Amino acid sequence: MEKIEKIMDREIAWRIFSHEFNMSSLYVNEGDERAPNYIITPTGVKCNRLFIIGVVTEIENIGKDNNLWRVRIADPTGVFTIYAGQYQPEAAIFFSELNVPAYVALVGKARKYEPEDGSIYLSVRPEEINFSDEKQRDMWVLETAERTLERIKIIEDALNSGLTGNELQEFLLQKVTNTALLNGAMLAIQHYKNLDNTLLELRKTITHAIETVSLESGIIKPQPGNKEEPSKLEPKEVLAAIIDELDTGKGISFSRVIEIAQKAGLDAQTVELSLKELMDEGRCYEPKIDLLRKV
């Protein structure tokens, strides 16, 4: 007759740009040590879990005895720092075998690192990681932009209302159904100074991010002076994308791959070399002569 214990709702993986993530300066720890740590971002995200699709630009093994990997993942607004150590074996193996630059999708948890000098660094500890591609990244940028704009609007409305305390909470309840977001918005408004300016700046960053993905797709035009823009993809990644695109489960003929790769600006020799690399890496195979299949 006991009530069935309610399964804890899974925590949302928030969509946050690295720019916003890195400028967060409020941290909450609820109760005991095992309770999750949260960072409160300027748009009021009470963030533990987050989801990122970006470009890995740097991988360093910084561990002395055991492996600890520090990885930089860029989005159009900046860079996330990822640490993967012995307790994230899957991610550690993934990074140890990865060549930069590469599109990756990562689910992780926000971490705070405080070295003794008083500075604070925010990083992400991976839970799940996988390869991704340009299109998935572009969709992530747009979704993250949309979610962030919604949050900015909520905070701006709250600031304009001039309300505080319980009245502000009542006001926010009309706009927000998610309790974590409600809670986070209250904390952010209390904590961040000059929040209206910060949000204005964030809007500019978001506009820029959307523009970077709305350029003619297919051809990457790096913006002048934008250091975080991913460099041109390796030929084999281009090939992998082509095979991935064309193989609907039945395989694709060799000659067709070469034909399309040449259109994309790769010469026959590069194609052949890159294909061999892909096969060596086990990312595609040749079940029959003149037939390629993705793995």
Add this chain to the structure above:
Amino acid sequence: MEIEFAPHIEDIKRALDNEIEEENIIADLKKLLEYRVPINEAKRSLIKKYGGSEKSAARKLKDIRIGERNIDITGQVIEITEKTVNIKNIEKTLFSGIIGDETSSRSFTAWLDFDLNPGDVISVTQAYVKNWKEQPEVNFGPRSKVTKLNIKIQLPEDFELKKLSELRDGDINVHTQFTILNIEVIYINTKDGSRKILGGIVADEDTKLPITSWVLLPELAAGNTIEVKNTYVRSFRGVPTLNINESSVVTKLEKKLEYMEKEGLRIGDVIIKEGAYDIVVEGNILSIRPGSGLISRCPECSRVIQKNICRMHGKVDEIKDMRIKAIIDDGTGALTLVLDSRLTQKICGITIEEAQKITKTAVSHKAVEDDIKRKLLGRRFAARGNMSKGEFGITLVAVDAWEPPGTIQEQAQQLLGRIAG
């Protein structure tokens, strides 16, 4: 000292119908209080010791609160269904339904067979109130006495027209409108033998909902637009279902409600509902749960089994199957997406035979799960199906799943326009 607990003594005496000597009660109560037993517990145990029962208090349904015990309810049984539940591996039959009085209606559970039928007006003593889906639910247990009354109860009149999206499990006197998309005769087994009912799908402008009609009415035909009054809502397989019975008023309308599927539903808005029928959600696959990939099922009961042993049917010849249980998340909420072998094959491109080959070659049970992970994790997918909530959390069992086309240019322009505006 005696003055201090005099009112409590009075309470106890009343509960015991004044049949016990006051001195005995005082002596017992003093003793318990010396042991620092809280006064409420002391009273309760004394009443029990002398064979009395705490006097229960009459309550209207709108006033009941979760956790209340010993309450008296008078109301009309609106609907009742026999259910079999499994508690600690013991099968138990109980009765669940809706009861209404002048003030409100609530779901109820009767843990014994009180021979209740829809329409019965009953008085129940010693009922208690439990939490069911964050709502108070009346429970009738072994100590409850149920008496059938020969009176009429004026149920609250609720003529406010509701949208299908507003309907919740346990709603009674529902007044709504819909167009019937499809409907058919279903034969069900009841304790009075086989019975014909109607089952179908209806829709208004933005919501689809299953309906069950316990009466065979000619108005209930596909394509007709219907206004109903005095219907009720019960969840069936986790999805709110509209029920039409003998006391419902059914009128055919000379208009049509055009259903338009809601696009861009947010998972965060979906999961605050009790359940949803035939919806589309879109998000990223953020986790492939254990138990995905190649699995074995019992040929008798389809339970997932290991090593050819079913816990109900013993040693059996397993049937191979594939499925994916994944977390899909769009940044507003997350739910568990379940894909069967057909959809697993559609989005991963592997057949059951290929999956078996992969498992054999890799000599690992997890090979197929790992393959699925590589193909899906982090990617954006859309899925259609019914959302329900249960002991395994919030689940959408997919009837279709696909990779959305991703109109990046369009969306980017739209967002830029929104920022500028």
